[in-house]
Amino acid sequence: MPYVSVQNLTIEFPLYHLGARSLKKRILARSPLRLRQDASNRVVVSALRELDFRIGPGERVALIGGNGAGKTTLLRTLAGIYQPVSGRLEVQGLIGALIDPAAGMDQESTGRENIILRGLFRGLDEATSESMAEEIGAFSGLGEFLDVPVRSYSAGMQVRLSFAIATVMEPEVLLMDEWFLAGDADFRQRAREKLERLVEHADILVLASHDMGVVREWCTRAIRLEAGRIVADGPVEAVLAA
Numbered sequence: 001m002p003y004v005s006v007q008n009l010t011i012e013f014p015l016y017h018l019g020a021r022s023l024k025k026r027i028l029a030r031s032p033l034r035l036r037q038d039a040s041n042r043v044v045v046s047a048l049r050e051l052d053f054r055i056g057p058g059e060r061v062a063l064i065g066g067n068g069a070g071k072t073t074l075l076r077t078l079a080g081i082y083q084p085v086s087g088r089l090e091v092q093g094l095i096g097a098l099i100d101p102a103a104g105m106d107q108e109s110t111g112r113e114n115i116i117l118r119g120l121f122r123g124l125d126e127a128t129s130e131s132m133a134e135e136i137g138a139f140s141g142l143g144e145f146l147d148v149p150v151r152s153y154s155a156g157m158q159v160r161l162s163f164a165i166a167t168v169m170e171p172e173v174l175l176m177d178e179w180f181l182a183g184d185a186d187f188r189q190r191a192r193e194k195l196e197r198l199v200e201h202a203d204i205l206v207l208a209s210h211d212m213g214v215v216r217e218w219c220t221r222a223i224r225l226e227a228g229r230i231v232a233d234g235p236v237e238a239v240l241a242a
C-alpha cells in the first residue's frame, strides 16, 4: 500500500557566493531565524526543520503556510528532487509530481518524444507509448507544437504537457503545487474532470496551496508550516480554525 513516511527530516541550502567574511558576519549578527553557519562555516538556509509525519492511503493532505514557510521545498523533497541533510524519508508508490512544469522533461526532445519516453520508463511497450502520445497530444491541445522541442514551449504549454502526462501516468502518490490548478480558463475546464479522476485514482494527494477554498475542496487533512517547522497537523477544519 502506498505511504509517505517522514522522520526528523531537515533540509538546508548552503548559500555560496556570499563573498566577504564581513557580509557573512553581518547576516549572522542579525540573529536570523532561518540562517545559520554549518560545520564547514558556510551560511545555510534552514528550509525544513525536524519534520515528522506519516501519510497513509486515502489521505488528501494540504501543505499550508505563508511565503517561504517551506511548502514547495517539502513537495520537492517528497519527489526526490532534494536530498535531506538529516532524517529519513520513505515514499512507497508511483510518484506523480506536478511541481515544476519543466522537471523531468528533456528540453531538446519534442513533446511527443517526452511522452513516449515516460511511457517506456513506466514499462509500457513502444506501440502503447505511441498511442498514449496521441491521446495526450489531443487532450493537451498542443496541436502542432506536440512535434516541436519542449524548449520552445511557453510556460503555459509546459504546464499543459506535464499535466497531460501525469493524467496518463496515473500516479499513486500525487504531489502538486496549486498553480497547476490554475492555467487558462479553457484548459482548466477541460482539465477539471481529468484532475478529479487523477486525484481519485491516486491513493495519496499532497497539495501545496495558499487558497483555503482549494484546500477545503480537495483535502481532508492539513499540515501548517511556519518557518520550516510543522505547527499544526490534523483535519482541515481543525487546522484552519487553529
Ligand SMILES: Nc1ncnc2c1ncn2[C@@H]1O[C@H](COP(=O)(O)OP(=O)(O)OP(=O)(O)O)[C@@H](O)[C@H]1O
Pocket (backbone or CB within 6 Å): 013, 014, 034, 045, 046, 047, 065, 066, 067, 068, 069, 070, 071, 072, 073, 074
Ligand atoms: N534553492 C534554494 N536555495 C536557497 N534557499 C532556498 C532555495 N529554495 C528555497 N529556499 C529557502 O527555503 C525556504 C522555504 O522556501 P519554499 O519555496 O519552500 O517556501 P514556500 O512555502 O513554498 O513559499 P511560497 O508560498 O512563497 O512559494 C525559504 O526561506 C527560501 O528562501
